[in-house]
Amino acid sequence: MLWNAARRRSPHWNILVQAVYEPVLNPLKVSIVADKKLLLEITDLQVYFNIKDNTQWFWQPAKTLKAVDGMTLNLYQGETLGIVGESGCGKSTLARAIIGLVKTSGGSVTWLGKNLPSMTATEWRTVRRDIQMIFQDPVASLNPRMTIGEIIAEPLRTYHPQMSRQKMQDNVKAMMLKVGLLSNLINRYPHExxxxxxxxxxxxxALILQPKLVICDEPVSALDVSIQAQVVNLLQKLQQDMGLSLIFISHDLSVVKHISDRVLVMYLGHTVELGSCDQIYHNPQHPYTKALMSAMLIPDPDKERAKKTQLLAGELPSPIDPPSGCVFHTRCPIATAECVKTRPTLAGNFRHAVACLKVKID
Ligand SMILES: Nc1ncnc2c1ncn2[C@@H]1O[C@H](COP(=O)(O)OP(=O)(O)OP(=O)(O)O)[C@@H](O)[C@H]1O
Ligand code: SF4
Ligand SMILES: [Mg+2]
Structure with missing residues (x-):
């Protein structure tokens, strides 16, 4: 509480105190805080939905579905954070909470030091310009009645209504070339x-307003493999050219490995492991990450045949009735009685943090 009160006192005080003490208070920031700007910080985020199912009578209270329940992460300027985890673990809900499409139920999401859920409509307008999203189904996400020139120019019309028609068209054509589309196709419709x-x-x-962060929610899973590679390489190139930060959500572990600097592993709405790509793929520590990585295909047929896949018992528990203690204990091969009672917190440093009672990170 004292810390938060001090933060509110003045912006200069805030910057000074953050620079000196925050690496000590928040171990996830150690070592990178000096050379890169912290864009997004999420601490213990919760997103709950009240739902009623067919088995309930109208007088019975709604159940709480904990889609996100204790997510912690941070994102620095210019980096790509990959997010992986089983279907239904809350990846898209997390993405939607960051851009304000769903209400958060607890925890904090700060963007450049400002708490997103408590922002005014005007402040949100600025943030919306800085954070853009790319969706899974490319065809469904485009308005079929608009030409692609109109679709790409739409954010410009919203944020720069005074911009001349000619300038807008020039910007759109330049952006089309950047993403590998011929500018003479500007008046065509999406179905073409x-x-x-x-x-x-x-x-x-998504890029026409020069955002700082782009959240890509399964951006290539609806595409053929050869096209997937082209789109991933394009995203990587644009990120380097424009100094963007990316949050890249995908089920495809190989694609995430290719594009990410750091990787976050989610399980039932929780961050279970967060680390550099090398650490997560070559030296995972959390039992869930180990199982996930052991299921990844190896391109070498001999190595693929020789590898031992760790199969997880059972299915992902329901987020309506999550297990007590460590939410992974029902499937963990090394769970103990303590795991049933105690919920582990994410502990470690910027390079590597794990939420497991049996793993200690120096
Ligand atoms: N608006 C909503 N109302 C009620 N429940 C929801 C809502 N949105 C998501 N959920 C539930 O929240 C949980 C997490 O869903 P989410 O779509 O975030 O998972 P995901 O990790 O993105 O899954 P996938 O990999 O299949 O896309 C699921 O159990 C889902 O049914
Ligand atoms: S805390 Fe216990 S149940 Fe959870 S991952 Fe660690 S060992 Fe397994
Ligand atoms: Mg999803």
Whole structure:
């Protein structure tokens, strides 16, 4: 409480105190805080939904579905954070909470030091310009009645209504070229393009306002493998050229490995491990990450045959009735009685943090 009160006192005080003490108070920031700007910080985020199912009578109270329940992460300027985890573990809900499409139920989400959920409508407008999203289904995310020129220019019309028509068109054409689309296609409609080209249009629209962060929620899973590689390489190139930060959500562990600097592993709405790509893929520590990585295909047939896959028992528990203590204990091969009672917190440093009672990170 004292810390928060001090933070509110003045912006200069805030910066000074953060620079001196925050690396000590928040171990996830150690070592990178000096050379890179912290864009996004999420601490113990909760997103709960009240739901009623067919088995309930109308007088019975709604149940609480804990889609996100204790997520912690941080994101620095220019880095790509990959997010992996089983279907239903809350990846898309997390993404939607960051851009304000769903209400948060607890915890904090700060963008450049400001708490997002408590921002005014005007402040949100600025943040919306800085944080853009690319969706899974490229065709469904484009309005079929608009030309691609109009689709890409839409954010410009909202944020720069005074911009001349000619300048807007020049900007759109330049962006089309950047994403690999011929500018003479500007007056065509989305149905005239392939899935890969539609995703390029979605990327152009997301980047036209020069955002700081782009959240990509399964951006290539609806595309053919060869097109997937082209779109991933395009995202990587644009990120380097424009100094963007990316949050890259995917089920495809190989794609996440290719594009990410750090990787966050989610399980039932929780961060279970967060670390550099090398650490997560070559030296995972959390039992869930170990199982996930052991299921990844190895391109070498001999190594693939020789590897031991760790199969997890059972299914992902329901987020309506999550297990007590460590939420992974029902499937963990090394769980103890303590795991049933005590919930582990994410502990470690910026390079590597794990939420497991049996793993200690120096
Ligand atoms: N608006 C909503 N109302 C009620 N429940 C929701 C809502 N949105 C998501 N959920 C539930 O929250 C949980 C997490 O869903 P979410 O879509 O975030 O998972 P995900 O990790 O993105 O899954 P996938 O990998 O399949 O896309 C699921 O159990 C889902 O049914
Ligand atoms: S805390 Fe216990 S149950 Fe959870 S991952 Fe660690 S060992 Fe397994
Ligand atoms: Mg999803």
């Amino acid at each position: 393009f392939s899935g890969g080209q539609c995703q390029r249009i979605g990327i152009a629209r």
